[in-house]
Amino acid sequence: MAIATDVPKDSFRLSMLVYDTRYRSYTIQIVVLVLFAMAVAWLLNNTVQNLEARGKEFNFGFLWQRAGYDIGQQLIPYTNDDNHFRAVLVGLVNTLVVAFWGCIFATVLGVVIGVLRLSKNWLVSRLMTVYVEMFRNVPLLLWILLSYVILSETTPQPRDFRVTDEMAAAGEAPAASMMLFDTVAVTNRGTNIPSPLFDRGLGTLDLGFMSLNLTFWAIVAVIAASVFVNRRLLASARATQEATGDRPVTWWKSLLILFAPVILLLVAMGFHVEIPALQGFNFQGGILVAHSFTALTIALSLYTAAFIAEIVRAGIMAISRGQSEAAFALGLRPNRTMSLIILPQALRVIIPPLISQYLNLTKNTSLGIAVSYLDLRGTLGGITLNQTGRELECMLLMMLIYLTISLIISTLMNLYNKSVQLKAR
Amino acid sequence: MSETHAQTVTFVRDSMLPPAPPPVGERGAVKWLRENLFSTPLNIALTVLGILAIYLLLRAALPWWLNSVWNANSLAECRAIVEASAGEGATGACWAMIRQWWGAFIFGFYPPDQWWRPIIAFGYLFAALAPVLFAGQKRMLTILLGAVTAFLLVSLWLADTPGVPFVLAVVLVLGLLAMAQVMPGKLLWFTLIYPALTFWLLWGGSVWSPIVAMAGFGVLYAVFRFGSPFIGLAPAAGAGVVAAVLWWLYIDIPVVNVLQGILPLGLQAINSDQFGGFLLAIVIGVTGISFSLPIGILLALGRQSDMLIVKTLSVGFIEFIRGVPLITLLFTASLLLQYFLPPGTNFDIILRVIILVTFFAAAYLAEVIRGGLAALPRGQYEAADALGLDYWRAQRLIILPQALKISIPAIVSTFIGLFKDTTLVAFVGLMDPLKGVTQIVRADIDWKGIYWEPYIFVGVIFFLICFGMSRYSMYLERKLKTDHR
Incomplete structure (x- = not known):
């Protein structure tokens, strides 16, 4: 066989930058890099010019000024005399609290619904299908607004709970009563819990x-x-x-x-x-949970649960029937089969998409603005931004914080994912 | 032994008994009920719970539904009518609100005498989608285009369309219908024209601006076509892009002005803040969907690329967009874009929102498509290489068709997500159907305190559109299925 040893060693020509695959990728990368650098420079230049034209400067000093606004729900102490940074922290905690409870409720609900959707019971599986389709195909914003409106417009006023002397004498019940052994009162101003x-x-x-x-x-x-x-x-x-x-x-x-x-x-x-009790015109004692928080948590949980249910269903269905048959052949009872054979394998399929659902839920907490829930978006990207007029700094900081939260959640969940993945030995 | 046995037999059945029907518990409805509803104690409990849930739901909602009022001028009047007909304390739905406000829910503040324009645009949307959705299937194309014709005839007539646009619109769609019979492949040309046509229909203004803008693409193609024999494909493409950009930047507006001076043709200009309701949602949704797919594919390819810089930039873009909520991006569109663009630039808020929504969806699509690319067996890439295909040919002919097919369900759910997310534009002051319009209705003195009806109305429309999309994706999956399982 003739071996082509005489491949012409052509010298480098300029056209090889485009037509030779050895060099083309460098050309493309350099062009991309130059274009990118130009775009960044253009944006920065524009930003500097715009800031100058508006007489603003780029610094985060405003964070240490007095905030001067109140936040309804504060899990860390805060008064309107505190600075904006403190307000941002309060907002961040509010975001995280909703995300935390939302993830828990959505997971529980989603797993139950996903399993029930696979149930042999025709009626129940149909009902769950209806639930999933209903919540997946309608915007989350609708669920948030609807839960909020229902909570604040259909619940009784605090005075409806009052038992006056005449009513006590006549043995009449008040128009509204507390729930759960007289410990929780849902009024149109919020939910009073012990x-x-x-x-x-x-x-x-x-x-x-x-x-x-x-x-x-x-x-x-x-x-x-x-x-x-x-x-x-x-x-x-x-x-x-x-x-x-x-x-x-x-x-x-x-x-x-x-x-x-x-x-x-x-x-x-x-x-x-301490159990809330009606005193004067309102309930005293206990904690007043604002409807914005309740509505946001309920809506986020219900909405995300529909997606989690589908993930759980897909995960369980991904395990081949041979696995459960093998378990039965070994003499394992159905619930042990589930816990020892099916679930550990299904988890591997379920967890990666579950992570992204948690991330979505966390990001979706920013919709709390629709019901005036003062989360990170409401404090830093809302009132602080409007009061100080520092759009650039506030938005950048807010994006950075959300990005950090997302990265932390995905890192944690990926670590967990790694621990349950198949160990190849 | 067998002989004695034969002799002791005194009776041999010579005719078979007719087969008895299965016992009652093993057939028909009873069997179905037993197997599907009452097989185990747990199942019985679940069934009872399910029936209880349905009963409670119906008990609460059915009277409300049956007592619906369709003719009233205010919520108070509605309630009075319900109480008069169904007795004291009865509740009833007040759909009269929809009768009064449906225009705002569908069109926002779009002037009512111009409603025919979004209607034509909406009808043509399906005519433009038809060759994409049902490529080459003459029967489906005919059905869809026929439906579009019927829709246009009825709704344009209802919307009191002036004669000339009515006739033109119907003639055009009939032409398309005829084209579907003769040369269905050519229908794609209409899809290409559609964006400019719709832009002009919806926003109005001079007819020349979309035409001259589209001519920019013509310039691009002409330069590419005539330049490529002399300077090669890639430089010719580059020159074409430069020429087109120059055309749009410097030649476009003067040419439009000249042409408008010679032949002033145009529609009444409509401002962006007059858009609202589902018109807005569909404009943003459809534009976002159609632009995010190509961008998403490019990003996914970039992320899979061997080139370090391209890969890093793609990863950075995707992860950044996916890490922040859409709301922050929308606020960027409304608050920050003015910082990033040259001083004095001020372009349309809907356009800004569309750009950000497109980027948002593109980042998600890129991840979905990357999953599809990763799921393809290595052999496909190697086979493409072995055939001597270059990168783009390999992607176009071998890799992407398969990768996209694998990721169809996820792509469509991203689209559904995008369409649902169009409601978030309410937060930057646009009038989306959910928050914007509903808030106006609920702030109206006549309809204060109404909440179920507007949310149900908007929710049902969203449900129908999104559910339709997911059903279409299932159809597509079935159609494209090539394995023999």
Whole structure:
């Protein structure tokens, strides 16, 4: 065979930058880079000119000015005398709280609906299909607005709860009554729920830039410690089982470890519940949960649950029938088959799209503005922006914060995903 | 033994009994009920719960639905009518609100005497989509175009369309219908003209501006066509783009002015803030969908590319857009774009929103398409290389058709998401059907306190459109299915 050794070693010509695949990619990349740099320079130049024309400068000093506005829902202390930075923090916490509860409710609801949709029961699976299609094909904004309007327009006024002397004498019931053993009152101003109080709380620790609620963190620490000790206990029980074949009885130890320390701590701190009660024209005591929060959480959970249900259904259906048949052949009962064979495998399919649903939910909390929920978007991108007139800084900061939240959530969930993925050995 | 046995038999059945029907519990409705509703205690409980839920829902909603009032001028009047007919304390839906406000829900503040323009644009939308959706299927094309004709005839007549546009619109669609019979392939030309036509129909103004703007593409093609024999394909394409941009920047407006001076033809100009309702949602949704797909494909290819810089830029763009909520991007459109553009530029808010929505959807589409690209077996890429196809040919002929087919369901759900997200434009002051129009209705003194009816009305329309899209994607999946399972 003749071997073509005499390939002409042509010298470099300019046209090779376009026509030779060895060099073309460099040409393209350089062109792209130059275009990109030009675009960035153009944008920056425009921005500088525009800022100059408006007599504004680019700095974040405004964050330390007095905010001067009130925020309805504040989980960390805040008054309108605090600075904008504090207001932004309050907003961020509000965003995270809605996202947190939304994710929990949506997951629970979504898993239940997804499993029920696969149920052999015709009626129930049809109902769940209707639910999923209904929520997936209608904008989230509609669900938020509708829940808010229903909560604030159909619920009774606080005075409807009043029992006057004449009514008591006549044995009449008031127009509205509290729910859940007289602990929760849903009025048109918000939902009054009982609040936890401590007679001998640990107070707060002031760190200068922020203050820590020691009572809260003490409880969190004790719970975390209990869970950790309980896991150690279970691990040692498993070790014993694998060594001897007998599993020591652990359930009462678990219960003791999990609950006794917390209860002891609560008793020691004088824990009691303050139940809201009607005084004058409104309910006093307890915590007033604004309808904007409730509506946003409900709507986000219901909407995202429909998507999660589809993910769960697809995940379970992705496991081949052979797996459950093999489990039955091994003599496993149906619920153990589910928990030991199907779910662990289905989780691998479910988790990646679930992560993106959590991300979506978190980003969708920004729709809270439709019901005037003061989250990050409402404080930093809303009132602070309007008061200080610093669109550029506020928007950039807000995008940065959302981006960070998204990245953190996806990193955490990807770590978890890695831990359940198939370990190839 | 067998002999004795044969002899002891005294009776041998010589005719078979007719087959007995299965027991009652094993046939018909009873069997179905038993298997599907009452098979286990858990199932029985679920069924009971389901029936209870349906019952409660019906008990609450059915009287309300049955007591609907279609003719009234205010909510109070509605309630009075319901109480008069159904008794004290009865509730009833007040659809009369829809009768009074449907124009705002559909068209926003678009002047009522010009409603025929969005109607024509909407009808033609399907005529333009037809060759894309049902390529080469003469029967489906005919059905769809026939439906468009019927829709245009009826709704244009209802909207009191002036004679000339009425006749022109119907003649054009009949022409398309005839074309579908003779040369269905050529229908795509209408799809290409459609954006300019719609832009002119909806926003009005001189007829020459869309024509001259479209001529820019003609300039691009001409330069490319006549330049390529002399300077090669790539430089000719580059020169074409430069020529087109120069055309749009410097030649466009003077030419339009001259032509308008010679032959003033045009429609009444409509301002962007007069757009609203579903008109706005569909304008943003359709434009976003049609532009986000190509951008999304390019981004996905960029992300899969071997070129480091292209890849980094694509990844950065995609991850940035996907990491922030759409609302922040819309606010960027309304507040920040004025900082990023040369001082004094001020372009249309709807256009700005469309650009940002398109980018948003494109980033999501890019991820979806990347999934499709990743799902293709390596062998397909290698086969394309072995055939000697260059990068773009390989993508166009081998890779993308398969990758897009795999990702159809996800692409369509991204589109559905985009269409639902058009409601968010309410936050930058545009009048979307959900928040914008409904708020106006609810602020009206006559209809204060109404909430179920407007939300149900808007929700049902959104549901129909989105559900239709998802059904179409299922049809497409079935049609394109090539495996033999």
